[in-house]
Amino acid sequence: MPVSPGQGGNSSSPTIAVLHAVDRPPALAEHACGAELRFATDDTLADTLPGCDALFVWDFTSDAVRGAWPAADTMRWVHTASAGVDRLIFPGLVDSDVTLTNSRGVFDTPMAEYVLGVVLAFAKDLPQTLRLQDRREWRHRETEGIAGRCAVVVGSGPIGRAIARLLTAAGLQVRLVGRRPADGVHGIDELDALLPEADFLVLAAPLTDRTRGLLDAAALGLLKPTARVVNVGRGALVVQSDLVDALAAGRIAGAALDVFETEPLPADSPLWGMPNVIVSPHMSGDTVGWRDALVELFADNLARYRAGTPLRNVVDKARGYVTGNTGGSA
Template sequence: MTRSIVCMQPLSSGQQERIRAAAPDYTLTLTDSRNADLELLAGAEIVIGWGKGIKDTLLRQDSPLRWVQTWSAGVEKLPLEALKERGILLTNASGVHAEPITAVIVGFMLMFTRNLHTAIRNQQRRRWHSDNQEGELTGKTAVIAGTGAIGSETARIAKAFRMNTIGVSRSGRPAEHFDRVFTTAELKEAVSQADFIINTLPITDETEGLFDRDIFGAAKQGAYYINIGRGATTHTDDLIAALNSGQLAGAGLDVFETEPLPEDHPLWGMEQVIMTPHCAGATDRYADRIVDIFVENIKAYRESGQPSRNLVDYSRQY
């Protein structure tokens, strides 16, 4: 019986050839995640990506599905309990976002420090003006919630600006490029030292609503908040209140509790806020990096029956 890999995202011919070379005993077929070929998916042992309307087909009792490789780092939109119950292996795209997302984080920090966001608005108004409040990153402290690939890369680049770096993680274990790492239970103490509070966390039962009034209230007066993790980790109303009071000087946001952000949402009109439409991880190298992960994993899977990289722990939801 032919073993089948079905990819629900576009791949170049070169990317397809890399997968076929790594798994010559499998067929590789592409389908569109927005209009998936259910008959094709019904015979898949391995699926790359996910889409609406495919759950019942993939998780039926006699499905040959054994492994799902997601196209994203977050897996909260997948039926995790059902996948766990069926014993389906799940790997995510963790690691593909580190470089582009770090660039966005550093971009936010530079814009706020050098007042580039106000300069752009002044240009649109043809206004020649500076408040003479420009600063620099040297000596500032970045507190980064999440010490994984994105957090670590951000800390590494922050060190190039001679910044102080503090990490926050579940374990509090020391991590490369961080001067110190606090546990999540010590988040208040960590943010009290921050000039920039950077949230790179996934959404889990533990992180939902983590950044709230208490955390923002513990922040240094005039700190900036950056969220490129997941919108639901932040109480938006509490964030807006902290911005309006001046407790926070500004926010750089790529993710939101509701997406797309409604046109009448107050964040749109706040000049101390910079927003991007959940595209911080987008890059023209995205598919190549997914294929890198998959090729490494399919080799391990063929040898041992299990992928070697980015295996999701269902109990942690990432």
């Protein structure tokens, strides 16, 4: 049976499986300090896992871990190069003693900057400006201000809080929504009452049973016609067909979407051609140097693992996210 750090296995010289797609983690061998690295892709992971102490999920878009998990006979620790862990929350891992950690802290500021960027793009009508420029068409318009507007940010973790700080600094009135009420945070049960206030609804929550399909036709119906939706969390937070219907009917004014139910977004999706929609390919947190930052975080946790000290970003597997500042700063 898999065991957690500090219980058997080899912490001083661990064997680590690394799940990757085309690109491998940069300079990982330099950070491994003698640990044995076994690189695997989706089709070779099950053959690679036996005898491994740890798994570094570099390809965090892969679903291969679930199928290969029965082969993880000595696994003690799984780390993912993402903030979301929904692809790893399956019974075999959740019910085991294996410790799961994520890459919380790497994406907070970049994603907050992305959200501020699309809020400004909508308010200043930048997509239309670029379309008119392509046609060499001079058309004067009035645009909107953002100072004093209301942003409802769903997700009170580090990413949501970074978004709230940046939007507040830009002059917006921010309502931060979390799983339960806390100081400065509204509980998720208050969301329906907050939606009619929102000029911008920002989704930055983890994907859990509670948040799946959170923005459906009923919730969209509570938004005002001038509201815009920004999703940087997970595609499944939104019932995409309901969102398409609301956009097409003009029941909301627009959407900026970085995540989708199916990725890559299919070429025949109506979202591509909607003038009030900004589509980006799951890149809101990916700024220059992000891959190096992910490897450095893993390397720090690897040093902690080998020393037998608490790991950073330990996920509460029952909840599906990190609770508190476990194991040091993130």
